[in-house]
Amino acid sequence: MIGPLYDRGYFMSLVYSGSFLVVFGTMMQSLCSQYWQLMLSQGITVGIGTGVIYVPSLAVVSEAFTRKRAIAIGVPSTGAGIGTHVSLSDDITLLTIEVIGGIIYPIAFRKLQPMVGFEWATRIIGFIFLGTFAISYLSFHGISLVGTKPRAMIDRTAFRETPFMVYVLALVLIGCGYFVPIFYISVDATTNLDISPDLAFYLLSILNAASVIGRFLPGLVPKVFAAMAAFPLLTAAGGLVVFAWMAVHNLAGLVVFGAIYGIIAGYLITVITIMVPVLSPPGAIHETIGTRIGMAWFGFGIGGLIGSPIGGALSDTKTGNFKGAQAFGGATLFGGAALLIYPWMVVRRRRA
Incomplete structure (x- = not known):
């Protein structure tokens, strides 16, 4: 059961804006050809987006469960180990992928790149982000987040x-x-x-x-x-x-x-x-x-x-x-x- 924690409009604005930044930054990453562009798209845009989503989500879970709190927090945290974003690195003259975490996304990218190229492999990862975010939006229906201001x-x-x-x-x-x-x-x-x-x-x-x-x-x-x-x-x-x-x-x-x-x-x-x-x-x-x-x-x-x-x-x-x-x-x-x-x-x- 979720108790009153945030105003729903405020909380959902964090969820929507954070997920938008992650998807947008990933899509822009597919167009990067210089290091500063990578820093802007992946380092800043995706970084801010993930931070905006991650901490409020854990805060909701942490306050919602007074019993079995460790299990409640462990379940969404597990997702971060199964699928984490990938980043770019400069390998002499080509931009290639360097894995910084996760299981699904890095392996998916490594299999996709030879088939569709770097640009579309990155965009496909972005579309996967979008799909998983859409599923998370549905999970908030029926949750009571009322009675408090930001x-x-x-x-x-x-x-x-x-x-x-x-x-x-x-x-x-x-x-x-x-x-x-x-x-x-x-x-x-x-x-x-x-x-x-x-x-x-x-x-x-x-x-x-x-x-x-x-x-x-x-x-x-x-x-x-x-x-x-x-x-x-x-x-x-x-x-x-x-x-x-x-x-x-x-x-x-x-x-x-x-x-x-x-x-x-x-x-x-x-x-x-x-x-x-x-x-x-x-x-x-x-x-x-x-x-x-x-x-x-x-x-x-x-x-x-x-x-x-x-x-x-x-x-x-x-x-x-x-x-x-x-x-x-x-x-x-x-x-x-x-x-x-x-x-x-x-x-x-x-x-x-």
């Missing part, structure tokens, strides 16, 4: 809550390390292990397929509180796995690494949202849940924005030396795990 983008009271701000800082560090394996596992395979690009392509699909399992794990834990208890531990485990990546020197090891890290990554990306309502003061949950989730994801997004470029700057792609990126990814995940201990202890004391 809220501020920032909850200023949250800045006075030390546990929440430490949590956001932890998410910045986690975001820095989280995307390092996602961006560099395929490159590591082709440069260090002499694996063909076709096979290396599917390593990222394996990682994302494993993340589907991880996204369901919080929902399998009997209590949300218990699911959150594993957050610092699994974040540290993620850092340890990234450090262990340095010792991988064959394809089998890389497949195992991708699968294990994918499961952990799927768990982490799901618990981020689950933690916010529990960490917030009880009186503030219904009033500011969407805003606080947005603030938490903003911190994670900042980490993701700066983490992968830093990892790239610490690596030497020509010689295949990715130890700098691996060390940076593992260290930031460990740092995030350390910071998570304080907000977790605060929640534990409240529950006691």
Whole structure:
């Protein structure tokens, strides 16, 4: 059951505008011939569109379910592991596809491109986006989203809550390390292990397929509180796995690494949202849940924005030396795990 959260017109305007930006940016991506055009269509247009859709949708689910909240959030989060958008990269003189996540969309594009060319392969992906968005519109019929006005983008009271701000800082560090394996596992395979690009392509699909399992794990834990208890531990485990990546020197090891890290990554990306309502003061949950989730994801997004470029700057792609990126990814995940201990202890004391 969905309780009153947003004014329906306001909420649906976010859904419609976000989905339009994703489809429009993807279609414009098919016309890109220069790097700045790619940044405008994929980086800015699609990026804003996905952000506009993702956080409000999770906020609705998070407040709608007080029981089985972890399962409720895990179901839509799983979709992000099954199908995620693709982006362009410059390969000498041609614009080609570099996978940045997901299973269905990257594989679909890779099969479509030889048959219909880059432009129409990208447009077909855009039409698939449009179809899936249309299905989501139907799911909102009959949902009660009434009685409140649009809220501020920032909850200023949250800045006075030390546990929440430490949590956001932890998410910045986690975001820095989280995307390092996602961006560099395929490159590591082709440069260090002499694996063909076709096979290396599917390593990222394996990682994302494993993340589907991880996204369901919080929902399998009997209590949300218990699911959150594993957050610092699994974040540290993620850092340890990234450090262990340095010792991988064959394809089998890389497949195992991708699968294990994918499961952990799927768990982490799901618990981020689950933690916010529990960490917030009880009186503030219904009033500011969407805003606080947005603030938490903003911190994670900042980490993701700066983490992968830093990892790239610490690596030497020509010689295949990715130890700098691996060390940076593992260290930031460990740092995030350390910071998570304080907000977790605060929640534990409240529950006691």
